[in-house]
Amino acid sequence: xxxxxxxxxNEATAADLxxxxxxxxxxxxxxxxxxxxxxxxxxxxxxVVTGCNVExxxxxxxxxxxxxxxxxxxxxxxxxxxxxxxxxANADASIACQxxxxxxxxxxxxxxxxxxxxxxxxxxxxxxCSLADxxxxxxxxxxxxxxx
Ligand code: THU
Numbered sequence: 001x002x003x004x005x006x007x008x009x010n011e012a013t014a015a016d017l018x019x020x021x022x023x024x025x026x027x028x029x030x031x032x033x034x035x036x037x038x039x040x041x042x043x044x045x046x047x048v049v050t051g052c053n054v055e056x057x058x059x060x061x062x063x064x065x066x067x068x069x070x071x072x073x074x075x076x077x078x079x080x081x082x083x084x085x086x087x088x089a090n091a092d093a094s095i096a097c098q099x100x101x102x103x104x105x106x107x108x109x110x111x112x113x114x115x116x117x118x119x120x121x122x123x124x125x126x127x128x129c130s131l132a133d134x135x136x137x138x139x140x141x142x143x144x145x146x147x148x
Contacts, residue, residue, distance in 0.1 A: 009116050014118050017118060018040075021065075021087040023050070024052045028054070028065065035095070038088070039066040040069065041073055043082065044084050045077065051067070052065045054068060070106050083110045083111040085115060090120060096121050099134060105138070105139070108138045113138070115131040
């Protein structure tokens, strides 16, 4: 995965990140699934960037909240931005929600395995793990670095 300075995220910061993700979930465009997701990325610079899912009538064109947030982070902070923590939330907090497989790979482009992931666990429990927990043995940018 991309090389990132390891930053420890304290509990207050994690709570703020969860709140930012929950607020972003309210902006979701999810008329088909009704499952409104928000994501908040904490960048190495300290900036927080949010995103929400944006569905499409051609279902497979749907963009997940994490992907929207990553695209926005690159657009606003440039391609060298690095993600140190991610919070995911959904508008119905009782439903568990971890980043999907595609989002794990998208995050791995700009984060290392230490990146903290905060998510809604079962029955409203606050879940937390690392990106490496979600995506072990990741196919990471280092695999192709010598070709760039
Ligand atoms: N969704 C996300 O935004 N992020 C995830 O990691 C899981 C799924 C969205 C996509 C779709 O709009 C809805 O949740 C139902 O799958």
